[in-house]
Amino acid sequence: MSVLFWGLAVVLVASAMWTIMASKPVYSVVALLANFFALAVLYLTLSAEFLAMIQLIVYSGAILVLFLFVIAMLSSGVASFSVGPNRLPRIAVPAVLLVLIALGLVVVGIFMPHPAPLPLAGAAVNAGAVGDANVFGSVADFGRALFTTYLLPFEVTALILMVAVIGVIVLAGEHAPYVGTPRRAEEVRKSLREAIAREGD
Amino acid sequence: MMLLLALLVPLAGAIACWALGPWLRNLAGWLATAAVGISFVATLLLWGAATQPGGVHLALFSWMSGFDFGLTLDPLSLLWALIITGVGFLIHLYSIGYMHGDRAFARFFAYMNFFIFAMMLLVLSDNWVGLLVGWGLVGLASYFLIGFWFERRSAVAAARKAFILNVIGDVGIMFAIFLIVANVHSIRFADTFAASATFGAPLLYAICAGLFIGAAAKSAQVPLHTWLPDAMEGPTPVSALIHAATMVTAGVYLVARCAPLWSHSPRAQMLVGTIGALTAIVGAILGTAQWDIKRILAYSTMSQIGYMIMGVGVGAYAGGVAHFFTHAFFKAQLFLASGLIIHALHNEQDVRKMGGLRARTPLAFWAILVGVLAICGIPGFSGFFSKDQIIQGVLENGHPWMYGVGLLTAGITAYYMFRLFFITFLGEYRGNVDPAQLGMAPEAVGAEVAHEPASTGSGEAHAPAWVMNLPVALLIVPSVLAGWLLFSTDGASSPWSRFFAAQFPTAAQASAAAVPEWATALIALGVVLAGIGVAVARYATRSAQANAVARLRDESLRMPKLLVNAFYVDTLIDGVFVRGARLLGSLFGRILDPHVIDGAVRGVAASAVGFGVLVRALQSGLVRAYALVIVLGVGCFLAYYVFGIPR
């Protein structure tokens, strides 16, 4: 078991690193795909069957394809997009340092001795919601929970998706209210400056 | 009840004249006169009760404990009340003629009646606050009447000056009231006087000084006198009633009323006596330099009140009060008679443009002659008795230098009053002479012409002559005779002394004076005759009459600047206080307020803006920078949980 876990861990970290370091966005997508697959397997080891499926279908099937579409679309219009701006900015070094420090803190926090050990299975953390270990994570079990106890969050999901749909239509539709170009940005900046100057009087 | 009637009828008259003025028209004058007449009669009916020990007392109402209001009538207030209503009645009558045809005829009588009310309140009150209310209202009435012709700039300014100087006086009395209430816990005179023996000398002096500031402002004592000459901007009857006979003597009343306080404070006596003497001589000296007939009389009023104040100040209460009594008659008469002249000459007030008026205004001639004789203290006329009594009283109370000042002032008075008389009535009529020939400054000419515009050319055509002549004629009688009340062979048993026996019991302590009374009278007569002699030599001789025009011109041009500008007191007050206050006000209002205080507020606002500008740099608009900041925050958060907070 631990072999599988550590193997997946190596794949996950490596693909994540590749994702953020790839020179072309398409490579990033591929790396991310690998990452998601590894994650789905990890979910299976944690007996989250339904989520593993969702992970593959939604993330790999829908979101990453969306990314690919956008890359393809922008590549046709923007000459340099295929390469992408990959110069490392000045803040990269301190940023990475900062991130590493934060990571270090987390790791220290994880492995440092805790006064009270984390309660594991058997401890009645939330008695009402503790399921049967044999069927835990199965699609049926998940479905029952989703449509009984967690019906409201499920409905809210629908709302969120609807908002997203409307948002996309508004943003990318025929009459998009705001097109962010540098010139437009300069205009907005100018009008903001004027407004601030008026307020200051 | 009668007392309340005497007090309130003039108020009712004032309200009626003010509210119903447009409908009453000329009736307003008669209504107002009748109101004063009723008040006079009511006061007279109380004579018997008032001269009893304790007098008449009427409790009215109370604000709170210690603040009880009431009216009282004792010989002192009886005398004042009779003069106010009596002389006031005659002057009201006179005004019906004098003000005839004025646009604001009814308003004038409203003010006059209001004045009588305020003055009655002043003298009838049995407490400090009532006195102060009367005091302030009298000042207000005076303000209204001086500024009666309010379309004239000079009248408006004079009214304001009078009011503000009077407020300074009010404030002095207020200060005295603080001291009194803090120590006596009552505002009644009686309680105050009863407790006065327990006051320490400094407290007593402070009270007296505060009261005297009030007296000095109201009675035009140096250096608060500058409003009185300017007050002649009012109609002549006003000058007669307020600025000669009644209001200006309120200071005398106050000092006499507070005799128990002053008697215990020699320092206060010295202060009051000194100011009185100074005023007497300063007024007299300035009187010699005036050309406006009313201003001459105004300075003479100031000088005569100086006498009274000097008298009551040093303890010669009976003399000072007596001089008020006689002065009220002859000064009112002098003013009214000069009003006759002014009226007849179409508002000419400059004596240089008069001359030879004996035939034109015979009544004025006789009235002014009697008045002048009375004010100079010619034996037999009223002024002689009262003035002598003051001068002698001053000496008896141990102030020889005031005695000297009093005598000297008598001489100067005789000079300038006869100067007025001679220039006005002798020689040729100079009304048609070019003003420049008489040494009158051109701008002054313009100002003189503008005088008393409202009654121009309307008076003699319609008003019955007798309403103006009768009061003048009637006043001649007391001007001559009033003084005889003081006459007695042994001084103590005159009707006057008997009348005031209860009021001023300390008068009997008269120490043996260095100069007997008959000698004082002779010396005074001598000085007066000398003064008259100078006046005769300068204005009445045949040669002086012959080239009067040239002489007057000479005198006008050579008049010392110091006298023309009245010792620069006005200039000084204006320069130091008025300009000083304005300067400070401008400094505060134009610089401190908008720049310093608001500047500080703006500084606070600017620092907020500055902080915003500072923080604005963080708002880079770069998504990644925001992400970095979020990471920073997460890091801090993690550090908090990992390491905990240091305790």
Place this chain on the structure above:
Amino acid sequence: MTPGLLPMPLVDYLALSAVMFFIGVTGVIVRRNPLVMLMSIELMFNAANLLFVAYARAWLNDAGHIFAFLVITVAAAEAAIALAIVVIAFRASKNVDVDEASALRG
């Protein structure tokens, strides 16, 4: 496997998730290509999901699964909207660089 028992100690999952999460953070901060930044964000989401699932298993509680499901939904919505913004923001631009889009600068 034994019900309620994890295949590995919980801290291992925690550590793995933390590493993935901070790789995602680094990507957001360092990269200027908006698409790569968005993908880094997806990485962070997934790191969080991993923890949800691990804890759900440890405590035998469905809530973790449900929450992971919600996160996936939100991620989908977010991706849709973010990509729409990217499209309109850079449609007319010659260069794809988030540092160019700084209209919100104060």
Place this chain on the structure above:
Amino acid sequence: MLVLVLILLPLIAGALLFLLPRDDVAMSKSVGAVAAAAVLVLAVAERGESWAWRWFSHPFIAEIHFGATYLSHWLVVLLALCTLCAVLASNVPRTRNMIAALLLLEGTMAGLFLARDLLVFALFWDAMLLPVFFVLIGWAEHPATAWRYFTYNFAGGLTLLLAVAAFGALYGSTDVIGNPAYHAIASAWAPWMLAGFAFAFLVKTPVWPFHTWMPQTYEETPAPMVAVVSAVQSKAGLYGFIAIAFALFPSYFRQEAPILIVLAVISMLYGALVALVQADAKRVVAYSSLSHLGLIVLAIASQNPLALSGALVYIVAHGLFSAALFLVLGYVEEREETRSLARLGGLGWANPRLTGVFCITALAALGLPGLAGFVGELIILIGVYQAGLVWAAILALVAVVLASAYMLRLLQGATNGAEVPDLPVRRDLTLLEGLAVAPLLAALLYFGVYPHALLVLMR
């Protein structure tokens, strides 16, 4: 319950006014006048325990508790009277909105004076800024004036709120106004709370040097509104000093009183001197207000019972004469179409009735004996003298002299002088205009002669 009526009636009436047609002046005036008159009648007729009303009580949740002390009773009566007069005198463009604002101001200020809970007090404190703010937005010559008014006073409201919050946190209850149990507070935070309260009150009153918002606000607010603001809203600060600062923190108040005394004396002289040179008639009155209110602050700071009872007299008197003065100045401005003292003049012949009213008002303002202002002045200063502040009493007397100087300058400047042949409006005081100021003047005269009813403290 009555107390609620006093607060809600004007608020509701004010809100309902907006339902009327915009240009129906007569209708909105009569509705406004009826509402204001009803409040006045109720306020005068009813007093005592029936005033108290409370809603719910819970540990440290503000209690909706209203009630009246004798001070707030008089302030509400004054408020109702001034509002009634202002409604009657309203003669501005968009009269309906002005009257609505006046009624809303009345409701919020009644709530302020009747609140027994500090949090409710703080709520109304900010609420009463709004009607004035919107009137300034709508009518002032410069919109900046409105912001200035709001910013200054809201800053005060903020410190007030902080102080109230601290008070509630420390003592568990904010239902303390007029509650004698809470008067001996000892805490390290008490001076800070006192400072927070005092700042709000100093700005609102205002006291030098927190006054700079006032002249501009008074100058640009239309006459009816500024009459109520200067007459009653300025009293909110004084009420706060008496009912909160003095009542809740007596020992700290005593300790810090010298600062207040110095500021009050500076206000008196400063206001008087600046009033002496102002070119604008309304600014003269504004600065005179600074001077007069300084006298009341001095009375409160002296903590002498006589001075405090005089302060009540003067609070009422100042309310009456400043309301009358601003209304009269409004009439004058309508007729001469200017407020500049250099150009005013000559009303004496053209408008004798107006001149008479102006005269009485100005005389009341300068403390003429026989009118209420004088009574207040005299009693306050006797008290101040008794409290041992001789120098303050003497400087106050200087301010009295200066008051007569600037008031006469104003009065004479407007009414005296040659008749103006081409006065824009020749109409003398109309009956309605006269009715609007008559009650104020009558009350001034009544209390000037017989202030017995106001001297409650000394009985």
